[in-house]
Amino acid sequence: MTLRVLAVDDEPPALDELAYLLRADPRVGEVATAQDAVGALQELEAAAYDVVFLDIRMPGLSGLELAKVLARFADPPAVVFVTAHDDAAVDAFALRAVDYLLKPLRAERLANALDRLAPAGAADDDGSDESDTVAVELAGVTRFVAVADVRFVEAQGDYARLHTAQESHLVRIPMTTLERRWARFGFVRVHRSYLVATAHITELRVEPGGGHAVRIGAGAAGTSIPVSRRHTRELKDRLVRRARDAGRARP
Numbered sequence: 001m002t003l004r005v006l007a008v009d010d011e012p013p014a015l016d017e018l019a020y021l022l023r024a025d026p027r028v029g030e031v032a033t034a035q036d037a038v039g040a041l042q043e044l045e046a047a048a049y050d051v052v053f054l055d056i057r058m059p060g061l062s063g064l065e066l067a068k069v070l071a072r073f074a075d076p077p078a079v080v081f082v083t084a085h086d087d088a089a090v091d092a093f094a095l096r097a098v099d100y101l102l103k104p105l106r107a108e109r110l111a112n113a114l115d116r117l118a119p120a121g122a123a124d125d126d127g128s129d130e131s132d133t134v135a136v137e138l139a140g141v142t143r144f145v146a147v148a149d150v151r152f153v154e155a156q157g158d159y160a161r162l163h164t165a166q167e168s169h170l171v172r173i174p175m176t177t178l179e180r181r182w183a184r185f186g187f188v189r190v191h192r193s194y195l196v197a198t199a200h201i202t203e204l205r206v207e208p209g210g211g212h213a214v215r216i217g218a219g220a221a222g223t224s225i226p227v228s229r230r231h232t233r234e235l236k237d238r239l240v241r242r243a244r245d246a247g248r249a250r251p
Contacts, residue, residue: 002029003117004048004180008040008063009033009055009082014103018053018082021110028114037061041069046230047189048176049077051098051117056083064088067095074158074174080113132185134162136169145169147185151216152225153178153195160195165217190214190227190235198238 005022009015015033022031032049034040037060040052052070056063067079081092084103092100099113133144145162154161155175162169179189186198196216203215204227212227214235227235 006049010058037066048179051078075177151200155193
């Protein structure tokens with residue numbers, strides 16, 4: 001699995017250079033950017049990232065302060081500091097940073113940092129990324145639900161509710177963790193509160209107020225789920241690619 005990366009730097013040239021070097025590495029998939037801590041937290045609220053590359057000296061919250069906030073996440077991303085200053089390395093590693101890179105950034109040095117991240121990004125320590133089932137508890141009995149049967153996931157605090165065609169199950173797994181683990185099964189975030197299986201989407205429509213929603217399942221058993229503005233374009237692109245690939249597969 002390729003790494004999903006968020007790069008944060010208040011200097012646009014440095015941010016552009018970092019994003020360029022990251023995108024050039026085959027171990028990196030998506031690269032998002034932010035110019036301050038507020039923008040970074042907004043990105044992290046909307047999507048799951050494997051690692052955050054952080055400048056240290058920024059207006060508002062510094063990179064070190066932001067890293068302390070990230071450490072309190074239920075499923076925190078890894079952190080790599082990228083800075084022109086070498087006087088904060090002790091503090092950075094006290095926060096369990098994966099690496100501490102000095103500007104000007106060299107591609108070789110960045111590659112070394114990614115070497116440390118790739119094994120963690122490929123799978124969770126317990127190997128659960130690779131599982132096509134999820135354990136759920138019901139009246140003291142553990143059952144295993146196939147991921148393929150899950151139509152969508154709804155966030156409920158620190159829990160997530162898995163919805164199949166017939167029932168739902170509450171599991172204590174953060175949405176960000178499921179988003180990362182189940183991307184390989186075709187799940188995509190469409191809203192801060194919803195993760196959906198694209199295989200079960202039957203339509204994408206415009207709502208009367210101008211927003212979008214997807215229909216999961218058909219007929220009376222179908223469910224309408226809102227799509228946030230920031231996720232609409234990515235979802236449309238995915239659905240177009242799915243339709244195109246299906247057309248090519250037909251004899």
